[in-house]
Amino acid sequence: MKLATWNVNSLKVRLQHLTDWVARTAPDVVCLQETKLEDAKFPAAELEAAGYRASFYGQKTYNGVAILATIPLEDVSSGLPGFPDEQKRVIAATVDGVRVVCLYAPNGQAVGSEKYDYKLRWYAALRGFLAEELARHPRLAVLGDLNVAPEDRDVHDPKAWEGQVLVSEPERAAFRDLLGLGLKDSFRLFEQPEKSFSWWDYRMMGFRRNAGLRIDHILLSAGLASDCTSCAIDKAPRKLERPSDHAPVTAVLS
């Protein structure tokens, strides 16, 4: 099974990139973030034509998540229990016995801001949710834009970013807390190129300078990590005209 995650930064704008990409790479499951579409406007027919069923949880302008799969999606749930939230950031479904959780973590804006506080509270609720999901589903995959670069090697210029949002110690601690539940960062199960990132700022020629961060992740429970044969970031779609600022990340389970 091939699993993927991609923050598309507007599914309406990126639909062609997405359908081209799935045609080329043939993932079985794709988690999307920042669809920025109300459910009524979700392009279900176009994705069906591309070979994918979809479960989606969206809103106008901001946020929005979806799971696409070539096989049926079962037991779909959305949101974090005990954490009422207008912002549509979480959807989960079971696909062929694998519990898939698709996440769009809050950005946090700036350390010390109200949005930063919301981000840390969201992560605390997420941890509780994933602990329950793990107890229920030993085959658990958590994919998404987690908006945390876990280590300095995930940051193009750690000095410049030190203490900033996406990199700050409380955010990294929240990320490590997820690993502490028994999840593995699948990207780090394998040798990877130096300076591997999944997001590059649109400004300042960020992509051309490889001035990026690795903030999109695939975390796997122990039961799935032992079946994982590869994890990679696909930079190709970031090179297209009018790209998303994020690249897709893919993991293969044997």
Place this chain on the structure above:
DNA sequence: ATGGCTACGATCCGTAGA
């Protein structure tokens, strides 16, 4: 040098992203 893009919904600029 704290900006520089991009998407969106609203106008012809503000909000948000990361």
